Amino acid sequence: MTKAxxxxxxxxxxxxxxxxxxxxxxxxxxxxxxxxxxxxxxEFWSRHLQRLNLGAERLRIGAPAAATLAEEAARLLKKPCxxxxxxxxxxxxxxGYGHEPCPRPTRILELDADPAHPKEASTQGVRVRLLEMRxxxxxxxxxxxxxxxxxxxxxxxxxxxxxxxxxxxLDGDGHVIEGTRTNVxxxxxxxxxxxxxxxxxxAGILREVVLEEAKRLEYKVEIRPVRPEEAFAAxxxxxxxxxxxxxxxxxxxxxAYAIGACxxxxxxxxAARALTERGLALR
Amino acid sequence: MTKAxxxxxxxxxxxxxxxxxxxxxxxxxxxxxxxxxxxxxxEFWSRHLQRLNLGAERLRIGAPAAATLAEEAARLLKKPCxxxxxxxxxxxxxxGYGHEPCPRPTRILELDADPAHPKEASTQGVRVRLLEMRxxxxxxxxxxxxxxxxxxxxxxxxxxxxxxxxxxxLDGDGHVIEGTRTNVxxxxxxxxxxxxxxxxxxAGILREVVLEEAKRLEYKVEIRPVRPEEAFAAxxxxxxxxxxxxxxxxxxxxxAYAIGACxxxxxxxxAARALTERGLALR
Numbered sequence: 343m344t345k346a347x348x349x350x351x352x353x354x355x356x357x358x359x360x361x362x363x364x365x366x367x368x369x370x371x372x373x374x375x376x377x378x379x380x381x382x383x384x385e386f387w388s389r390h391l392q393r394l395n396l397g398a399e400r401l402r403i404g405a406p407a408a409a410t411l412a413e414e415a416a417r418l419l420k421k422p423c424x425x426x427x428x429x430x431x432x433x434x435x436x437x438g439y440g441h442e443p444c445p446r447p448t449r450i451l452e453l454d455a456d457p458a459h460p461k462e463a464s465t466q467g468v469r470v471r472l473l474e475m476r477x478x479x480x481x482x483x484x485x486x487x488x489x490x491x492x493x494x495x496x497x498x499x500x501x502x503x504x505x506x507x508x509x510x511x512l513d514g515d516g517h518v519i520e521g522t523r524t525n526v527x528x529x530x531x532x533x534x535x536x537x538x539x540x541x542x543x544x545a546g547i548l549r550e551v552v553l554e555e556a557k558r559l560e561y562k563v564e565i566r567p568v569r570p571e572e573a574f575a576a577x578x579x580x581x582x583x584x585x586x587x588x589x590x591x592x593x594x595x596x597x598a599y600a601i602g603a604c605x606x607x608x609x610x611x612x613a614a615r616a617l618t619e620r621g622l623a624l625r
Numbered sequence: 626m627t628k629a630x631x632x633x634x635x636x637x638x639x640x641x642x643x644x645x646x647x648x649x650x651x652x653x654x655x656x657x658x659x660x661x662x663x664x665x666x667x668e669f670w671s672r673h674l675q676r677l678n679l680g681a682e683r684l685r686i687g688a689p690a691a692a693t694l695a696e697e698a699a700r701l702l703k704k705p706c707x708x709x710x711x712x713x714x715x716x717x718x719x720x721g722y723g724h725e726p727c728p729r730p731t732r733i734l735e736l737d738a739d740p741a742h743p744k745e746a747s748t749q750g751v752r753v754r755l756l757e758m759r760x761x762x763x764x765x766x767x768x769x770x771x772x773x774x775x776x777x778x779x780x781x782x783x784x785x786x787x788x789x790x791x792x793x794x795l796d797g798d799g800h801v802i803e804g805t806r807t808n809v810x811x812x813x814x815x816x817x818x819x820x821x822x823x824x825x826x827x828a829g830i831l832r833e834v835v836l837e838e839a840k841r842l843e844y845k846v847e848i849r850p851v852r853p854e855e856a857f858a859a860x861x862x863x864x865x866x867x868x869x870x871x872x873x874x875x876x877x878x879x880x881a882y883a884i885g886a887c888x889x890x891x892x893x894x895x896a897a898r899a900l901t902e903r904g905l906a907l908r
Contacts, residue, residue, distance in 0.1 A: 360643065368713070368774070369653065439781040440782075440805075493766070495684070495724070498724070522723075
């Protein structure tokens with residue numbers, strides 16, 4: 343029915359399809375990673391693998407060996423290219439919420455083009471909205487990059503104006519948590535603040551890198567609940583994810599921010615770190 | 626890679642696999658129905674289709690015509706059999722939370738064996754636990770049968786004792802919402818009570834049928850938040866879903882319930898309604 347796609351491996355074999363009874367398809371029963379590839383080298387490979395393992399452990403899905411993933415990634419990345427390497431790991435085939443203790447997981451590696459990003463977003467900053475769609479709270483699922491992403495899909499439907507690059511989402515308590523596909527940071531009275539993600543949200547790889555770099559630059563850092571009022575009152579604001587690295591926010595609704603020294607310093611350091619942490623651990 | 630399965634149709638064609646880039650697999654971006662089949666006839670067909678359409682509308686996925694689904698179901702149900710007919714509808718292929726206005730949805734129809742249920746559950750009742758796993762609240766997703774089911778998958782992992790047939794889940798506010806795969810009813814001081822599902826939970830087809838039959842039997846019915854204390858203090862308790870119809874609960878944790886007149890009358894009426902509302906609307 344479906345031809346093998348040259349850039350896709352299912353459990354190590356070239357494929358274009360997965361069994362229709364896969365639990366990833368039935369229930370979103372799995373985790374994934376979205377990895378930036380520059381000149382054939384994946385960025386922050388070890389960190390992505392670590393988060394994949396953490397998510398798999400939380401859902402009690404058996405994670406593949408790091409060497410297996412690295413070997414398969416290397417096969418997809420034979421030719422130098424820029425793009426996105428997606429790793430998906432599902433619990434495997436089956437029906438019913440309950441499952442055998444150790445089903446055979448499905449792993450999917452896929453090399454794709456990097457989606458188009460607005461020009462000059464990194465240098466000029468982007469405009470951002472507060473979205474209506476809220477994030478449900480569940481500590482058991484918070485932080486990991488699982489495949490239950492309907493809230494993000496519905497939130498993205500609110501982003502109809504092309505000049506708005508991203509939308510921020512609140513949780514049920516009205517706290518700012520993250521963008522639909524980014525984490526968010528604020529410089530608030532000299533302190534770098536990012537929302538706590540213990541009840542909702544995805545703990546991004548670039549968020550982790552920014553937190554490390556902020557400490558290295560000796561910024562005071564706080565990870566805690568953030569109210570929209572504080573977001574609007576902040577002096578600087580920026581977004582992060584693995585594909586964009588860091589985008590300054592120049593406008594949140596009607597509030598304009600300067601692209602300040604903190605945002606610039608972190609953008610610079612993060613770009614340098616991406617260069618340093620490039621490539622498969624194998625090589 | 627994957628052979629066509631005789632009992633599976635993807636967009637009307639016999640298949641065993643779906644494209645690996647399907648958004649159902651990436652994000653759980655879809656809805657599904659689980660329909661009981663008796664002697665080749667699906668039960669409550671029109672109701673299942675109505676809920677599928679409601680879910681598709683909520684997620685803004687284009688629903689297939691009822692005639693298409695009925696025709697495809699009829700092809701799978703050529704030979705009289707008992708089993709489960711599963712319908713899945715995803716937004717189709719694509720990557721990124723945002724999507725084109727009208728992607729081509731994927732519909733999957735699948736005829737499967739009915740999973741084994743504990744013997745005498747319908748007549749003797751079942752034992753039930755309160756589970757630790759909570760349900761996140763999101764009014765945008767509440768009620769519909771979408772494919773983001775990790776909470777149920779994790780909850781089902783708590784059900785390790787074979788003598789416990791189901792587990793009840795609370796939401797973040799501590800209200801009883803539903804079982805992992807059932808709705809729940811209580812007879813509380815002569816009133817039939819079932820949890821409100823405006824913030825979490827799936828509004829089951831059998832729940833709807835029970836509510837109709839309860840009114841016909843002139844029970845007072847209330848749909849509202851239910852605290853665990855009220856659940857424990859109730860005189861009767863039962864569970865419903867499309868495959869089991871109605872199971873009396875004889876024990877919730879240490880609390881024993883009688884299988885009373887209300888439960889028995891509703892079980893009888895629901896079974897009769899299942900006989901009446903059997904078959905494809907086509908026929």
